[in-house]
Amino acid sequence: MTPDEFRTHGHALVDWIAAYLEGVGDRPLDTRVEPGEVRARLPEHPPPAPESFTAVMRDVDEIIVPGLTHWQHPSFFAYFPANTSYPSILGELLSAGLGVQGMSWITSPACTELETLMLDWMCELLDLPERFRSTSPTGGGVIQGTASEATLVAILSARWRATAGAVNRDGDTSRLVAYATSQAHSSLEKGLRIAGIGTDRMRVVPHDESFAMRADALAEMIAADRAAGLVPFFVCSTHGTTSSMAFDPTDEIGPICRDADVWLHVDAAMAGVAALAPEHRWVNEGLEHADSYCTNPHKWMGVNFDCDLYWTGDRSALLGALSILPEYLRSEAAEAGAVIDYRDWQIPLGRRFRSLKLWFAIRCDGVEAFRSMVRRHVGMTQELAGAARADDRFDVVAPHPLNLLCVSLRADDLDTANARTDALVEASNASGEALFTRTVLDGRSVLRVSVGARTTERHHVADAWRLLTDLADRI
Amino acid sequence: MTPDEFRTHGHALVDWIAAYLEGVGDRPLDTRVEPGEVRARLPEHPPPAPESFTAVMRDVDEIIVPGLTHWQHPSFFAYFPANTSYPSILGELLSAGLGVQGMSWITSPACTELETLMLDWMCELLDLPERFRSTSPTGGGVIQGTASEATLVAILSARWRATAGAVNRDGDTSRLVAYATSQAHSSLEKGLRIAGIGTDRMRVVPHDESFAMRADALAEMIAADRAAGLVPFFVCSTHGTTSSMAFDPTDEIGPICRDADVWLHVDAAMAGVAALAPEHRWVNEGLEHADSYCTNPHKWMGVNFDCDLYWTGDRSALLGALSILPEYLRSEAAEAGAVIDYRDWQIPLGRRFRSLKLWFAIRCDGVEAFRSMVRRHVGMTQELAGAARADDRFDVVAPHPLNLLCVSLRADDLDTANARTDALVEASNASGEALFTRTVLDGRSVLRVSVGARTTERHHVADAWRLLTDLADRI
Numbered sequence: 015m016t017p018d019e020f021r022t023h024g025h026a027l028v029d030w031i032a033a034y035l036e037g038v039g040d041r042p043l044d045t046r047v048e049p050g051e052v053r054a055r056l057p058e059h060p061p062p063a064p065e066s067f068t069a070v071m072r073d074v075d076e077i078i079v080p081g082l083t084h085w086q087h088p089s090f091f092a093y094f095p096a097n098t099s100y101p102s103i104l105g106e107l108l109s110a111g112l113g114v115q116g117m118s119w120i121t122s123p124a125c126t127e128l129e130t131l132m133l134d135w136m137c138e139l140l141d142l143p144e145r146f147r148s149t150s151p152t153g154g155g156v157i158q159g160t161a162s163e164a165t166l167v168a169i170l171s172a173r174w175r176a177t178a179g180a181v182n183r184d185g186d187t188s189r190l191v192a193y194a195t196s197q198a199h200s201s202l203e204k205g206l207r208i209a210g211i212g213t214d215r216m217r218v219v220p221h222d223e224s225f226a227m228r229a230d231a232l233a234e235m236i237a238a239d240r241a242a243g244l245v246p247f248f249v250c251s252t253h254g255t256t257s258s259m260a261f262d263p264t265d266e267i268g269p270i271c272r273d274a275d276v277w278l279h280v281d282a283a284m285a286g287v288a289a290l291a292p293e294h295r296w297v298n299e300g301l302e303h304a305d306s307y308c309t310n311p312h313k314w315m316g317v318n319f320d321c322d323l324y325w326t327g328d329r330s331a332l333l334g335a336l337s338i339l340p341e342y343l344r345s346e347a348a349e350a351g352a353v354i355d356y357r358d359w360q361i362p363l364g365r366r367f368r369s370l371k372l373w374f375a376i377r378c379d380g381v382e383a384f385r386s387m388v389r390r391h392v393g394m395t396q397e398l399a400g401a402a403r404a405d406d407r408f409d410v411v412a413p414h415p416l417n418l419l420c421v422s423l424r425a426d427d428l429d430t431a432n433a434r435t436d437a438l439v440e441a442s443n444a445s446g447e448a449l450f451t452r453t454v455l456d457g458r459s460v461l462r463v464s465v466g467a468r469t470t471e472r473h474h475v476a477d478a479w480r481l482l483t484d485l486a487d488r489i
Numbered sequence: 490m491t492p493d494e495f496r497t498h499g500h501a502l503v504d505w506i507a508a509y510l511e512g513v514g515d516r517p518l519d520t521r522v523e524p525g526e527v528r529a530r531l532p533e534h535p536p537p538a539p540e541s542f543t544a545v546m547r548d549v550d551e552i553i554v555p556g557l558t559h560w561q562h563p564s565f566f567a568y569f570p571a572n573t574s575y576p577s578i579l580g581e582l583l584s585a586g587l588g589v590q591g592m593s594w595i596t597s598p599a600c601t602e603l604e605t606l607m608l609d610w611m612c613e614l615l616d617l618p619e620r621f622r623s624t625s626p627t628g629g630g631v632i633q634g635t636a637s638e639a640t641l642v643a644i645l646s647a648r649w650r651a652t653a654g655a656v657n658r659d660g661d662t663s664r665l666v667a668y669a670t671s672q673a674h675s676s677l678e679k680g681l682r683i684a685g686i687g688t689d690r691m692r693v694v695p696h697d698e699s700f701a702m703r704a705d706a707l708a709e710m711i712a713a714d715r716a717a718g719l720v721p722f723f724v725c726s727t728h729g730t731t732s733s734m735a736f737d738p739t740d741e742i743g744p745i746c747r748d749a750d751v752w753l754h755v756d757a758a759m760a761g762v763a764a765l766a767p768e769h770r771w772v773n774e775g776l777e778h779a780d781s782y783c784t785n786p787h788k789w790m791g792v793n794f795d796c797d798l799y800w801t802g803d804r805s806a807l808l809g810a811l812s813i814l815p816e817y818l819r820s821e822a823a824e825a826g827a828v829i830d831y832r833d834w835q836i837p838l839g840r841r842f843r844s845l846k847l848w849f850a851i852r853c854d855g856v857e858a859f860r861s862m863v864r865r866h867v868g869m870t871q872e873l874a875g876a877a878r879a880d881d882r883f884d885v886v887a888p889h890p891l892n893l894l895c896v897s898l899r900a901d902d903l904d905t906a907n908a909r910t911d912a913l914v915e916a917s918n919a920s921g922e923a924l925f926t927r928t929v930l931d932g933r934s935v936l937r938v939s940v941g942a943r944t945t946e947r948h949h950v951a952d953a954w955r956l957l958t959d960l961a962d963r964i
Contacts, residue, residue: 017511020506029496031587032493051602053606060851064855065853070853080599081599081602082589085589103586104542110793111506113571113573114558114561119524122556123526123527124520124555127526131528162836163837166683181682181685182682183688187660187662200813200814201813201838203813204836207660208641214660319590320839338675347524363637364634366793377539379539380540382538
């Protein structure tokens with residue numbers, strides 16, 4: 015492709031994307047393809063000669079797009095928000111066009127420095143503790159690909175601190191114990207497993223009826239493990255669980271961790287962005303106790319995946335855990351301590367210029383746009399909760415402080431209720447009009463309504479509720 | 490930003506990228522910014538109101554771009570190739586525009602199925618063993634973000650197999666031992682550390698004068714560890730080391746690993762793509778023995794970062810190590826085994842539609858374009874090696890079978906030679922005319938010339954050599 019062809023095709027693709035995003039609400043949400051169907055429609059072997067961009071885009075239209083679940087659809091209420099914005103898409107494009115590597119400061123200084131500044135901007139916009147700022151003596155932030163990676167980095171930092179660094183040499187994790195509720199994200203178990211902390215040493219702390227951690231139970235479990243000669247080293251407190259948007263009481267958990275010298279990671283992947291709005295800053299409660307914290311603009315702030323913001327108050331533990339310096343990556347600036355080398359703040363070595371999309375979004379759309387979006391989503395969810403509460407066919411089964419509502423169909427016994435709720439999820443998703451996710455909360459089948467697409471308006475939520483209530487009568 | 494503004498600004502940005510890439514060769518390669526300088530030129534606080542796209546692009550031009558190292562510059566000979574292509578950039582743009590999640594088949598079937606097909610296409614184009622294909626009974630491939638992640642995934646698969654899965658529960662890695670040479674990539678030590686294999690149990694296998702692993706030494710070390718009651722579990726054989734492009738003898742290492750029941754990972758991040766050209770298929774030697782393999786189209790095949798291809802012949806170990814299934818991610822298709830859920834093939838949960846950029850590159854530019862590029866880079870490197878060999882001021886200090894040349898300045902003693910070579914790297918990089926990386930090979934300072942930018946032509950290499958020889962006289 016020549017530069018001029020790139021110009022032509024690039025313009026066409028930009029127009030295609032605008033049309034896709036403007037029209038996505040008219041598409042059926044749920045793809046009807048069977049396993050293997052997309053692949054079967056594509057050539058089994060690579061083409062021997064170049065093809066035209068037009069031919070490729072024809073396949074995008076006819077084969078790829080019909081095989082997608084449209085996450086940007088205004089009636090997408092499944093999983094979690096994954097909204098994007100036009101400036102963010104352009105930020106991704108610029109990152110791809112520049113094609114620079116930001117693994118070290120020296121490999122492209124602007125890539126590192128803009129990222130550090132964006133983390134500090136976000137610290138300010140979310141009103142996070144001062145000690146997470148890059149300008150603090152011991153803290154700082156970085157863009158991780160995902161909250162899964164943030165959790166793993168937190169575990170590794172904690173593991174390093176609890177063993178005074180010995181784990182890097184002896185790999186001995188045999189006495190380390192971690193704590194979270196059953197509602198913590200699956201990436202916690204995965205991260206612990208990766209770090210050599212088997213499930214035998216992952217304690218499931220009981221939760222209360224709001225699915226939040228019971229701090230008293232945590233304190234007892236830590237004490238029991240300590241008495242047994244084990245080393246409690248890591249607690250994950252979730253601010254907004256995936257299943258039900260529960261908030262663990264970090265203000266109570268924090269002092270327990272401090273007294274027991276345990277690393278406290280707060281995972282607010284889905285909900286932390288709510289703090290853009292001052293009235294939702296309660297989501298930050300207890301963060302002054304956290305050793306590390308993450309939230310995802312790629313979920314609820316219109317920034318394209320991947321953009322997880324990770325902060326720590328103890329960057330020496332992070333660097334102790336992850337820093338490796340081969341000869342071919344040495345630089346004077348890094349050795350003088352004058353710069354940040356983000357490769358030492360993450361699992362991979364390579365990294366692209368991800369802060370551009372956050373910078374573009376904040377500057378071009380403005381923070382007020384994202385603040386308003388958060389408020390709109392929360393408002394619509396509360397209205398929906400009111401309707402669900404007023405409808406005696408439904409139970410609202412968990413607190414819904416933000417943009418996630420969990421409902422179940424009622425029945426005389428639990429098994430019937432669960433079967434009916436499962437059938438409701440299946441039937442509503444099969445309609446193609448809206449998409450929801452099923453989960454299970456303490457044995458109860460639940461339909462989750464996650465309100466978070468950029469273009470979701472009140473009428474989309476109303477239509478979704480009408481769909482659910484219509485189906486409820488027929489199940 | 491409205492859809493119409495997106496169209497306008499998107500077109501402008503596409504044009505900007507074309508102009509940047511066409512003109513990048515005219516820019517000084519090495520940024521002259523001091524630590525903190527980029528940040529100091531940007532506002533310390535986020536803007537209270539939206540700004541125009543034009544204002545943002547003005548800052549890109551005036552502040553960001555002057556703070557970059559231009560990895561797409563034709564005189565970029567540093568680190569490793571990280572070339573991109575116009576179709577690949579458009580593939581990234583489309584991925585950003587669609588904004589779908591590919592963590593599970595069900596979350597966007599086309600995202601998973603196109604990726605599987607691309608891995609099979611690449612298997613064919615690189616002439617890899619059949620058992621890496623998705624259609625084989627036990628194998629398959631996936632796009633990882635980086636080779637670092639591929640290495641970690643390989644280690645975790647090996648750890649699971651060596652402990653028959655027990656590690657997931659007990660986290661006991663205390664007897665496991667891993668093997669590689671000192672020339673293996675730093676991500677190996679980092680990955681082992683993450684997986685709870687401390688440096689105490691990472692054996693550095695001696696290398697020969699070509700910096701390749703000595704298979705006889707590996708066999709002895711494995712036998713000694715086994716005799717001592719330890720469990721050899723992982724060997725990393727590198728096909729094209731970062732420092733000097735050395736090739737470990739996988740055809741000899743393979744049988745040793747098979748006899749000792751040790752997982753063999755082959756890391757060809759930088760060089761594996763050479764197999765696009767049949768005459769370079771020797772880079773695959775021994776792959777029939779490998780349990781896992783990776784190479785990076787984002788290095789040498791014009792595909793934007795991040796695109797590491799990872800194949801395994803033992804997907805049950807991979808799934809055993811990484812699969813976690815919470816309720817909210819269950820699906821019928823996955824439970825029936827009819828589909829691949831790539832979240833279980835990688836460290837993170839979330840993943841974007843990364844196969845688009847590979848598909849776009851192969852279809853729009855055609856494989857022949859990348860094959861020619863590989864041949865051109867190898868040819869220019871060999872010509873350069875000839876010039877270096879003919880120049881008695883220089884030593885060629887390692888084999889140079891592909892596109893990396895390692896040279897040192899001569900002197901009467903090693904210290905002086907090293908000091909002169911270090912000074913040469915510094916002076917040449919300070920010129921802004923070309924960029925190289927320094928490394929150390931067995932105590933010897935080395936200037937690496939990595940020939941891999943898409944637009945590098947013979948005259949760029951000639952100019953770089955003239956720069957080096959001119960400076961050599963003055964050092």
